[in-house]
Amino acid sequence: MSRRKTERLLNLVICLLATRRPLSAEQIRQAVPGYDRESDEAFQRMFERDKNELREIGIPIDVLRDPWEDEPGYRIERQAYELPEITLEPDEAAVLGLAAQVWQRASLAEAASGALLKLRAGGVQTEQALGGALELRVDTKDPAFPALWEAVRDRKVVRFDYRGSGSENVRTRTVEPWGVVSRRGRWYLAGFDRDRQAPRAFRLSRILGEVATLRGPSVSVPEGVDLRELVGFPDEPMEERTAVLLVRRGTCEGLRQVARAVHENADGWDRVELRFGDPERLAGWLASLGADVRVAEPPDARDAVIRRLKGALA
Known part of the structure; x- marks a missing residue:
């Protein structure tokens, strides 16, 4: 599934969860990014496909008809959608907390907040707490993180300028990204270095400038590769x-x-x-x-x- 479609489906779920009254198709079209630029016919086809896909994965979209309105309204009942109460062990909660860190620089939180803002501007009441829950933030502080995280997700080859530890030398690296992992408070990209023809780990703080995404076949991650073991031995020693x-x-x-x-x-x-x-x-x-x-x-x-x-x- 493409990034654009994933964001659109997520925004649609947020929109239908947040509203306190059923929304017409036109209101949804204006509120959800990804719908507003389509023609009438294209929007109708896209909206029908999205509803069917969400229902197939178990998200209940209710269709409600108001005798005073010409068009049906749509919403997701929170009680039917929410999971029952979940009790987590301390280690399980710690893992979820760590996973939440990656969303600091993800664009989904911003897009979701924008959808809620559009609803409120149109006079539709929304649940205030929902928007805040989507914006758990722990900053990675590495400018290269968003582009590399997206490249790993989309399996795209990347190219960037990289400065070695304790050195002024900057070299351009072309890498097939396998994963972005954290070790001792620092973030690393693990992948296959095409220039050296070998697996390597790159510290994100040493990447200079923009990260370019290259066109071509999707990156294939080898089976059984241990990213943490790879990152456990950085490509270059540090000099104090x-x-x-x-x-x-x-x-x-x-x-x-x-x-x-x-x-x-x-x-x-x-x-x-x-x-x-x-x-x-x-x-x-x-x-x-x-x-x-x-x-x-x-x-x-x-x-x-x-x-x-x-x-x-x-």
């Missing part, structure tokens, strides 16, 4: 270095506590030495401290902070 920071006096106490050395200056900025491995991860921390920190050296760490701040501004 020392960053020299200028920190505004009286601020950033947490940074000072883990610093290798702190030297007080008379100009109101203290010189702080901090050991680090990945400049992108260091940049994510320092950028969050705002104007209280400046990076004096090394240049790649300073550039990484600048990229983060420019990205936030954009």
